[in-house]
Each structure stands twice: as structure tokens, then as C-alpha cells.
Amino acid sequence: MSVSDQTIERLPSSLVSLGRSLRLGYRASPGLIVVAFVTTVVSAVPDALLAWGIASLADSVLSGQGTEILTASLLLALLATATWLLNILSERANRRFADRAAVVVEAHIAELQASVATIEHHELPDHLDRISVLRDHAPALSDLYQKLFGVLGTILRLLITVSLLVFVHPLLVVLGFFVVPSVLVSNWRAGKEKEAEEDGAQHDRLARHLFLTATSAEAGKEVRVAQVGPVLRERRRQAWVRRYKPLARARWISAVYQSAALTLSAGAFMAALWYVATRDDAQAAQVLMVLAAGSRLSTYVGQTIGEMHFFRTIWLDCSRRLAWLEDYVQARKRTSDQPVPTELRRGIRLDGVSFAYPGTERLVLEDIELTLPAGAVVAVVGENGAGKSTLVKLLCGFYAPTAGRILADDTDLSRTDADRWRQRVTSAFQDFFPFEYPLRRSVGLGDLPRENDEAAVTSAVDRAGADVVVAALPHGLDTQLGVDWPGGVGLSHGQWQRVALARGFMREKPLLMVLDEPTSALDAETEHALFGRYAEIARDGGSKGTGRITLLVSHRFSTVRTADLIVVLDGARLVETGTHEQLMALGGQYAELYGLQAAAYQDGSAPSGSRGH
Numbered sequence: 001m002s003v004s005d006q007t008i009e010r011l012p013s014s015l016v017s018l019g020r021s022l023r024l025g026y027r028a029s030p031g032l033i034v035v036a037f038v039t040t041v042v043s044a045v046p047d048a049l050l051a052w053g054i055a056s057l058a059d060s061v062l063s064g065q066g067t068e069i070l071t072a073s074l075l076l077a078l079l080a081t082a083t084w085l086l087n088i089l090s091e092r093a094n095r096r097f098a099d100r101a102a103v104v105v106e107a108h109i110a111e112l113q114a115s116v117a118t119i120e121h122h123e124l125p126d127h128l129d130r131i132s133v134l135r136d137h138a139p140a141l142s143d144l145y146q147k148l149f150g151v152l153g154t155i156l157r158l159l160i161t162v163s164l165l166v167f168v169h170p171l172l173v174v175l176g177f178f179v180v181p182s183v184l185v186s187n188w189r190a191g192k193e194k195e196a197e198e199d200g201a202q203h204d205r206l207a208r209h210l211f212l213t214a215t216s217a218e219a220g221k222e223v224r225v226a227q228v229g230p231v232l233r234e235r236r237r238q239a240w241v242r243r244y245k246p247l248a249r250a251r252w253i254s255a256v257y258q259s260a261a262l263t264l265s266a267g268a269f270m271a272a273l274w275y276v277a278t279r280d281d282a283q284a285a286q287v288l289m290v291l292a293a294g295s296r297l298s299t300y301v302g303q304t305i306g307e308m309h310f311f312r313t314i315w316l317d318c319s320r321r322l323a324w325l326e327d328y329v330q331a332r333k334r335t336s337d338q339p340v341p342t343e344l345r346r347g348i349r350l351d352g353v354s355f356a357y358p359g360t361e362r363l364v365l366e367d368i369e370l371t372l373p374a375g376a377v378v379a380v381v382g383e384n385g386a387g388k389s390t391l392v393k394l395l396c397g398f399y400a401p402t403a404g405r406i407l408a409d410d411t412d413l414s415r416t417d418a419d420r421w422r423q424r425v426t427s428a429f430q431d432f433f434p435f436e437y438p439l440r441r442s443v444g445l446g447d448l449p450r451e452n453d454e455a456a457v458t459s460a461v462d463r464a465g466a467d468v469v470v471a472a473l474p475h476g477l478d479t480q481l482g483v484d485w486p487g488g489v490g491l492s493h494g495q496w497q498r499v500a501l502a503r504g505f506m507r508e509k510p511l512l513m514v515l516d517e518p519t520s521a522l523d524a525e526t527e528h529a530l531f532g533r534y535a536e537i538a539r540d541g542g543s544k545g546t547g548r549i550t551l552l553v554s555h556r557f558s559t560v561r562t563a564d565l566i567v568v569l570d571g572a573r574l575v576e577t578g579t580h581e582q583l584m585a586l587g588g589q590y591a592e593l594y595g596l597q598a599a600a601y602q603d604g605s606a607p608s609g610s611r612g613h
């Protein structure tokens with residue numbers, strides 16, 4: 001996909017999105033959605049006919065006929081009871097349906113997100129905005145259905161009420177037209193305000209981020225030492241003003257239009273009342289009907305405006321974003337016509353690979369020609385920003401190369417199923433996620449089918465050197481991790497990193513094991529000892545097993561030097577490859593970096609994280 005293709009896609013139209021949300025609701029619970037729809041809409045009929053019931057009763061009272069009074073009273077009671085009963089039924093049906101829909105909608109969003117093979121939607125700011133709105137408002141999406149049925153019910157009430165008025169005098173139909181501007185304005189208003197909110201989404205995200213930074217425990221220490229609290233608060237205020245100003249302006253403008261539209265319909269109602277009451281053949285019952293129906297007309301308009309506003313807000317906020325996410329997932333579905341190899345014979349080859357992050361032009365990897373031999377332990381080194389982690393992301397299938405191919409033996413990875421490839425990859429990253437489960441699970445989910453396999457979990461823990469963590473915990477593998485949970489225990493960063501490493505060791509026969517600075521929180525000696533063990537296991541697995549490649553990204557040359565192959569990246573380019581001895585003999589960039597770190601270690605100036613000779 002070219003860089004220009006990566007610009008953000010337009011949101012699908014409101015109608016298309018609504019149709020899809022309705023289909024999703026129907027799939028959630030076909031029976032309940034029908035009951036909710038029917039009861040909500042049907043309850044509009046007796047409710048709107050109440051005005052007619054009141055007028056009939058007034059008429060019968062004026063005529064003084066006992067039977068007519070009784071019939072009219074019964075009719076009114078029937079209409080009131082039916083309205084009440086149907087309202088209760090529709091309320092319950094809608095609630096139950098919303099509860100079910102909430103579960104299905106959230107599961108659908110989670111599944112969609114997880115099924116995108118790449119991770120650009122987690123890294124592109126515009127995509128992040130859309131997804132964060134969708135995630136924040138997903139629970140409200142389940143209320144969409146009730147709002148939609150409610151709006152339909154109110155529209156039916158409006159139609160019945162206008163028909164009643166026409167029954168009094170055909171000219172009163174114009175009252176219905178005077179209501180139209182209010183409905184149109186409310187519809188336009190919701191869209192306008194949403195537009196302003198959307199334009200300010202980035203400022204909103206920044207304000208929330210600054211608020212979290214100023215208040216979260218993680219940032220607490222640095223915020224205090226650097227004394228940036230006041231600056232964060234001021235920047236947050238500015239971001240909030242930038243977000244709020246256009247929104248407030250849109251709200252003021254729409255309020256003016258709405259007031260004008262409501263004044264128009266109120267004026268028309270008063271004129272109609274005056275017209276009916278001052279006619280030569282004016283009847284009290286008719287005046288009462290106009291009074292009752294007309295006043296309800298304004299109630300219904302008010303309700304339509306309120307519901308339409310809320311409905312449009314949810315509709316615009318969530319429904320269209322959900323439809324966008326569905327399209328996004330669909331568009332990124334890869335056609336996989338090649339199976340993932342079961343073992344590596346030659347290795348993984350990068351054939352002219354270049355890469356620019358979506359939405360950017362700058363190549364962060366450029367024309368990389370490299371073979372990672374089967375069974376080898378490969379170390380990737382380079383200065384900050386050289387492209388090491390990006391290379392790892394491409395190898396894990398999180399992104400596809402902008403140009404060139406990655407081949408596992410002869411299989412082009414872009415033609416395989418990304419999930420199946422990742423089933424043969426294990427990883428441990430510097431920016432690991434602390435899964436706050438019991439320790440056994442936090443490790444076990446590295447290989448879900450063997451999550452409950454005690455021997456597999458213990459072996460992974462041992463290989464990762466996390467046995468010291470287990471030994472220090474009150475309930476060993478059964479200890480709940482994370483202080484937010486009952487009985488939960490807090491781990492240090494280094495302990496968490498060992499747990500993440502153990503998770504990375506769960507899969508039995510990976511083709512690729514990626515270690516992207518997985519031991520940065522440990523001291524150099526521990527890293528060196530651990531990596532010695534990994535390399536041993538890797539070479540065993542590589543030669544006797546599947547040809548597994550172990551790829552290590554590290555800034556510590558004491559560890560790097562033991563690798564079978566060292567790859568040096570510099571400013572997006574591959575500049576050197578070879579063993580430690582070959583690269584030292586070459587006297588190039590590797591030798592220079594190695595020499596600098598060795599010298600720093602000898603004179604004691606190296607940061608503890610990088611020492612290791």
C-alpha cells in the first residue's frame with residue numbers, strides 16, 4: 001500500500017452505518033429487537049389518541065347523555081391503560097435488548113480490532129481518535145436501538161396528532177408544516193455540533209492525555225521532580241479551550257436557529273387556536289381537541305428534537321465509526337494463498353525491504369538485503385532510531401513492507417495468513433504488557449492451548465530465569481499479580497520483564513523468537529547469563545528442531561558479541577553484517593561502538609545498563 005493510500009478514509013454514510021448497526025442488533029437477539037420495536041412504535045397509537053378521547057368526553061359531557069359519557073369515559077380509560085401498559089412493556093423489552101446488544105457490540109468491536117493483522121490503527125493519530133471515541137462510547141451504542149424506535153414512535157404520534165387536527169379543520173394541517181423547521185434544525189444542529197466535536201478530537205485527546213499525565217501514579221515521580229505540574233495544567237487548559245471554543249460557537253448558533261424555529265411553531269399553534277375558537281360554528285369539543293392535540297404536538301416536537309439530537313449524536317459518534325472499522329478490517333484482509341512453513345531450512349530473507357510508517361514519507365528501513373540463517377542467533381544493533389524495532393515489527397507481521405519481500409525459505413510472508421505466521425513466532429518486548437492475572441496465567445497465555453499445562457509453564461518460567469520471581473511470591477505460580485486486585489502483589493519492572501520473557505518462552509516450536517530489548521530492566525551480568533541460556537536453547541532448537549531463528553535487539557555488546565550473526569543498522573540502512581570477530585576485524589561502525597562501550601566500562605563511565613565486559 002502506498003503512502004498516499006494511508007490517508008484517513010471518510011466515515012461511511014449515516015444511513016449505511018445505521019443499516020449495519022440494525023443488522024448487528026438483529027443478530028444479537030432477533031426476538032427481543034422485534035418486541036422492542038413493535039411495543040415502542042405501537043404504544044404511540046393510544047398515546048396520540050388521548051387528545052381525541054379527551055375531546056369525546058368533553059363532547060359527551062356537554063350533550064348530557066349518560067351512555068355517551070360512560071362510553072367516552074371507558075374509551076379514555078382504555079387508551080390511558082393501553083398507553084401505560086405498552087410503555088412498561090416497551091421499556092422492559094428495550095432494556096433487556098440493550099443489555100444483550102451491549103455485550104454483542106463490545107465483543108464485535110474487540111473482535112474487529114484484534115482481527116486487523118497490522119497495528120497501524122494503534123499508531124496513526126487519526127485512527128486512534130476514531131477508535132478511542134468508539135471505545136469510550138461503545139456502551140451507548142446499545143441504546144441506539146431504543147432511540148431509533150423512540151424517534152419512529154414520536155413521528156407516528158406526530159402524524160396521528162396532525163390527522164386529528166385535520167379532522168377538526170383541514171386547514172389545521174399547516175400546523176404540521178410549522179413543526180418541520182424545528183425538526184430540521186434539530187437534525188442540522190446535532191450534525192453541526194458533532195462536526196465541531198470531531199474537529200476538536202485531537203485537542204480533546206491531548207487534554208485527556210495531559211490530565212492523565214498530571215494525575216497518574218506512573219508519571220507522578222517525574223512530574224514532581226521536574227516540577228512540570230503547572231505547565232501540564234496550563235497546556236491542558238489551552239488544549240481544552242482549543243477544543244471547546246468552536247463547539248461553544250456551534251452551540252450558540254444552533255440555539256439561535258432552534259429558538260427561531262420553536263417560536264414559529266408556537267406562534268402557529270396560537271393562531272390555530274384563535275382561528276378555531278372564533279369561528280361562527282365554533283364548538284367547545286373542537287377547541288378542546290386543538291388545545292389537547294396542539295399542546296401535545298409541541299410536546300412531541302420537543303421529544304423528537306431531544307431524541308433526534310441524542311440519536312444523531314450516538315449515530316454519528318459510534319455507528320459510523322463502527323461501520324468504518326468494519327470496512328477498515330475488510331480492506332486489510334490479506335489474501336493468503338500460501339501456507340506457513342512448518343520448519344525453516346535456509347532461513348528468513350529480506351529481499352530489498354523498504355518501509356515508511358503509514359501516513360509518512362520517510363523511509364525508516366531502506367532497501368534491506370539480509371538473510372537470517374535457519375537455526376542462528378542473530379543480534380541487531382544500531383543507535384537509537386536506526387530501525388531495529390521496526391525491523392522486528394515487519395518480521396512479526398505487524399506491518400507489511402512498503403517495498404520488497406520477506407521470505408521464510410521460499411514463502412512470501414505477505415501471502416501467508418498473518419495469524420498463522422504469528423502462531424510460529426514468540427516474542428518478548430521492552431514495552432511488554434503487564435497482564436495482571438495469577439502468575440500462572442500471565443505466563444501461560446503465551447501459548448493458549450497449553451495455558452493450563454503445569455510442566456510447560458514451569459519450564460518457560462525456568463528458561464526465562466523467572467523462577468526467582470516465583471520463589472519470592474507468597475503463593476508461587478498461583479499469586480495474583482497487580483495491587484489493584486484482591487490479594488494482588490505488585491512486581492518491580494524487572495520482575496514484570498522476566499514474567500513477559502517467560503510468556504515468550506511458552507511456545508514449543510517457534511520458527512522465530514524475537515527478543516526486542518527484553519532484558520533492559522535487568523543488569524548487564526544477569527542479561528548476559530540469561531542470554532547465554534537462550535542461545536544454548538536456541539541452537540539446540542535450531543539444529544535439532546525447526547530451524548528456529550532467535551533475533552535479539554540489544555544495546556549491550558557483551559551479549560551481542562555471542563551471537564552467530566550481528567546485523568548493524570544505521571539511519572535506515574544495513575551497514576554491516578558478520579560475527580563479532582569479523583566485524584571487529586573490519587574496523588567499521590560495530591568496532592567503533594564496541595570500543596566506545598568497552599572504554600566506558602573500563603573507566604567506569606558507562607551507564608549500568610550498558611556495561612557488560
Ligand SMILES: Nc1ncnc2c1ncn2[C@@H]1O[C@H](COP(=O)(O)OP(=O)(O)OP(=O)(O)O)[C@@H](O)[C@H]1O
Nearest residue numbers: 123357360364382383384385386387388389390391
Ligand atoms: N509508529 C511510528 N510512526 C512513525 N514513525 C515511527 C513510528 N515508530 C518509530 N518511528 C520512527 O522510525 C524510526 C526507527 O524507529 P525504531 O523504533 O525502529 O528505532 P530503534 O532502532 O528500535 O530505536 P531504539 O534503539 O531507540 O529502540 C525512528 O526514526 C522513529 O521515529
